[in-house]
Amino acid sequence: MTEGPKMVTVTINKSQYRAEEGETMLSVAMRNGIDIPHLCYEESLDPYGACRLCMVDHVTCGKRTMMTACTMRAKEGLEIMTDTPEIVKYRSTLFELYLSQAPKSDVIKKMAARYGVTKTRFLKKIVHDDPLGGKCILCGLCVRVCDEIMGGSAIGFINRGPSTVVNTPFFDENPACLGCGTCAKVCPTHAIEIEDQGDTRVMKSWSGTRIKLQECPDCGQYFVPKAMLEEIQSIPDPGIIDELKTLCPACRAKEIAKSVFKSTFQGSVYHG
Numbered sequence: 001m002t003e004g005p006k007m008v009t010v011t012i013n014k015s016q017y018r019a020e021e022g023e024t025m026l027s028v029a030m031r032n033g034i035d036i037p038h039l040c041y042e043e044s045l046d047p048y049g050a051c052r053l054c055m056v057d058h059v060t061c062g063k064r065t066m067m068t069a070c071t072m073r074a075k076e077g078l079e080i081m082t083d084t085p086e087i088v089k090y091r092s093t094l095f096e097l098y099l100s101q102a103p104k105s106d107v108i109k110k111m112a113a114r115y116g117v118t119k120t121r122f123l124k125k126i127v128h129d130d131p132l133g134g135k136c137i138l139c140g141l142c143v144r145v146c147d148e149i150m151g152g153s154a155i156g157f158i159n160r161g162p163s164t165v166v167n168t169p170f171f172d173e174n175p176a177c178l179g180c181g182t183c184a185k186v187c188p189t190h191a192i193e194i195e196d197q198g199d200t201r202v203m204k205s206w207s208g209t210r211i212k213l214q215e216c217p218d219c220g221q222y223f224v225p226k227a228m229l230e231e232i233q234s235i236p237d238p239g240i241i242d243e244l245k246t247l248c249p250a251c252r253a254k255e256i257a258k259s260v261f262k263s264t265f266q267g268s269v270y271h272g
């Protein structure tokens with residue numbers, strides 16, 4: 001019999017909660033409805049504490065130390081406070097910084113407003129010609145997901161200091177971009193723009209990189225980058241007949257439903 005995860009008791013804001021040993025304190029808090037603001041936490045990637053917004057007080061022997069909840073692992077007896085006056089002040093200053101870094105981000109404006117922060121004392125980033133429309137906080141999630149999950153490494157950090165931006169090398173179209181759009185899905189500030197124009201996906205934020213899309217043979221809708229489909233088709237999947245692999249999700253669902261109906265009365269249309 002396999003043993004389940006070891007459970008521990010942790011304390012958040014003086015209340016006790018059960019947690020899996022080693023899970024992040026941010027996820028324990030979220031699961032229990034305790035609000036800790038966060039921007040750079042993405043379940044599919046290792047936490048790396050870039051945005052600093054999830055800072056909480058770690059309480060040990062009556063002393064408090066500020067630490068990021070997304071990188072803090074649950075262990076027996078661990079105690080944190082999520083909203084002390086010092087933490088609130090720290091987050092408020094961070095929000096001012098983010099309002100200057102990403103002055104066009106409605107996500108940041110909304111989060112900051114909850115802390116009473118509507119203005120910034122810091123110099124605002126000049127946003128004309130910014131391919132990310134003044135919404136990027138440089139959290140790096142898009143870069144990491146492209147590199148670590150998709151294996152594309154199509155984008156990266158360019159320049160240094162206040163001039164740092166995320167984009168394709170030399171701001172050129174990059175054939176390494178698959179056009180999967182995972183970067184846009186994980187971007188916490190919705191900074192990344194992608195537009196499908198007929199048979200082409202245009203990665204507007206990534207130097208206008210253009211990617212050919214596959215047409216669904218049933219409904220004629222362009223729905224997935226050709227290169228991605230080829231990768232998907234190369235994955236052995238004996239449960240689905242090959243013709244279904246080229247269909248868009250809606251037509252595929254219809255075909256599968258028809259197949260299930262037919263197989264009930266006339267025998268299976270699935271291979272194997």
Ligand code: SF4
Pocket residue numbers: 132135136137138139140141142143166183186187188189190191192
């Ligand atoms: S574009 Fe979005 S995900 Fe990428 S670094 Fe900027 S804020 Fe983060």
Ligand code: FES
Pocket residue numbers: 037038039040041048049050051052053054055068069070071
């Ligand atoms: S979510 Fe923890 S530092 Fe960003």
